[in-house]
Amino acid sequence: MEEILTYELKVQLAIGGIVTFLSLFLIFFLVTILVKTIKLYKKKRNLRFTRKLESRMGQLLALEDSASRSQIDQAIQQIRSTAERGWQKDLLAATLVHYKRNLSGFANALVTEVYFMTLLHHRQMRQLKKGSVTQKITAMRYLAAMRHHPAWYETIQYINDERRLLRIEASMALVLLTENPLFILDKLQRPLTNWQKINLYKQLKQLKKERIPDFARWLNSPNPTVVVFALEMISRFNQYNAIEAVGALLTNAPVMIQTAAVRTLTDLEASQYTPLMMDLLDVTDEGDHPLKKALIVALGKMSTESSHAQSIARYLHDSDFEIRFEAARAIQYIEGNESEFLTVFARHSEQSSLITQHLYHPLLN
């Protein structure tokens, strides 16, 4: 070791290290100043441009639907002349999409017209094909927001992309770009994430009622997360015609799907299924806690039969607190506060007494 690391070598390495790190410091220092200066400059520049753009947009949107074609064209031409450079067009696109999402009627139509008349759709199609990941994502969102249907062909190529971000964005964009909003559910090979569900639902809410698909067609999907999503959507959009198809899933389906089916039937107030739910509760395994809970909640909300209350009463002594609590609540719904089961339950232990008091207290219900 002494021979390898001589004193001279150590000195040279130390000097080399100092020079290297100080040089790196200087490089990052200068780059940071440059980045900061550019950011501050861009911030001011964008602010100036946005104010000018909003002023012109304001003039356009102030036109009523009785305005002449030439007035509209003139206003659009003014906006077009404002956005000539690439960064200006990107800001214009962002502004138009923002307006599109927040305006309706004639104003909304004007915004769409500006978007197409300024050829922003061409720019975004180019970005979708050849841009960076960030540009592709932005392009997908904007083209979808503007309902530029020819973009679906480029977008669908990302539906099973390795890059998760592109997959998710593509699935959301396609809801708005096709006549068949959720056809991607047929093509989805991976589990549907909660993030995708949130955004798909957001897109679906923007559609007109007649374009909302019949979600029952996905109840037989080989992808269980798609089945669960379909069940949730049946609830959200009150598709009562799907009740029978949902009811069929109470038997002969994985527990996850059974649980979602129970919740859907509860939301749709399908009380005709309470006897079947009662039977299912009797055979549910100890470990299937979510299913057991969902069944008890469902029976509490939909059943009116005392026999059901009697069957549920045995869960008042379940080892799981949540089950005990929901069982007490279910009995309260079925039989009211004067239920004999609850009176006896309240005397059983301090916690049982607390559960019944909790259920009766106005601030907690």
Add this chain to the structure above:
Amino acid sequence: MTVWQIIIWIVETGILVYALAIMLAYLMLSIWSAQEMKRYLQNNHEIDYRAILSSPFAPEVSLIAPAYNESLTIVDNIKSLLSIQYAKFEIIIVNDGSKDDSMAKVIEHFELEKVPFAFDQPLSCKPIRGVYKSKSRSYKKLTVVDKENGGKADALNAGINVSSSALVACIDVDCIIEQDAILKMVKPFLYQESKEVIATGGVVRIANNCVVEDGRLIETNLPANLLARFQVLEYIRAFLLGRMGWSRINGLLLISGAFGMFRRDIVIAAGGYNHKTVGEDMELVMRMRKWMTNQKRPYRVAYIPDPLCWTEAPSNNKILGRQRNRWARGTWETLRMHKEIFLNPRFGNMGLVSYPFWFFFEWMAPFIEGLGLLYFLFLVITGSVNWYFFALMLGLVYAFAVFVSMLSIFYEEISFFKYLKRRAFFLMVLTAFIEPFLYHPKVVYWSLRGNFDLWKGKSSWGEMSRTGFVKYQKKT
């Protein structure tokens, strides 16, 4: 060579190897951090978080904040928390046996009434005296738990017991939480595919000298106080460089106790917060990770580099010293409790990379520095110092430290750009130059002191007095 020469050679070579290793480790962290930052910024480019806000699929979140003797600021802090943007959340304030009038103030201001609140108690905690809800619909989301004093970990466990949400966010009651913090922290849980996300950590920033209005941060400024400014730089390094890097390789061992979000079921399965350590935040994350590994369930601990939580940094040596003393004790206690992770391949990067890093470069670093100082003093006394070589070595370490700080400032500028003014940038660079001389030695001393106190049997938190945000300038 004589025995004495051999000892000297071992000490010198050991210190040199250690220094090179720590430099290499930080360089690796910088690279991982850059990769993770790029990925995060790309994944979160113009995300419409409002989709979560109004979605029925958004998970319920319980915000749990322990409070002890917070009479000065508790009402303002709770009002600030109530203004957070999220549809399905509740706030659980746990009054941990305060000796002042915190509880009385809260009851009066929020019109609270004691209620028969039924809940399970999977986690042990000191007896709960009562649970309170508000008679006013405006404060429907607020639950206040009054309990006997048991410490922060105990209070958090009580809050977790009372909550019924799938996710729990454990925060410090005196922190300012950004309005969209919950939206951003929840996103990794929603994004998960093959690996379960069990926890997310947020960045904590220093709020000293920032403009706060109605519990919201309006303007970001660097602290006027030098000690607080050193901490700003330290926090940027730790969060943007350190934790981003660890997050890249799923090796994050620590989520700040000031703001972290967890899967409630996993916290309970792992046993909740541990009362026996003052480093309960780090200890919980390590135990949750161990539990998931033992269950053979693929998982991830996510990290959000967005500044979401702002806290008051200690601005005098006494309070800061207590804090760092506690951190040092907590680090060792946690590492000792989970020593089976050390170099254990079963725990993946946590065992092979993160734990060894924390052991050698976080816990051991003050001892090595102390040893180096003693050795230097020995050389001075014996007249054996090669002053030229000493200056070179000092210069090398100093240049590296300044470079790492500059890199952190660079990451801050290209990512979140919170300190807008040029003056703030130059001030931070200047701080980076003087930090190794004026701040770092104190941190080393407090760490050594912490370990010494632990050896003597000290286990308390120490008093952390606050001045409160109300004293910061208000925008006129």
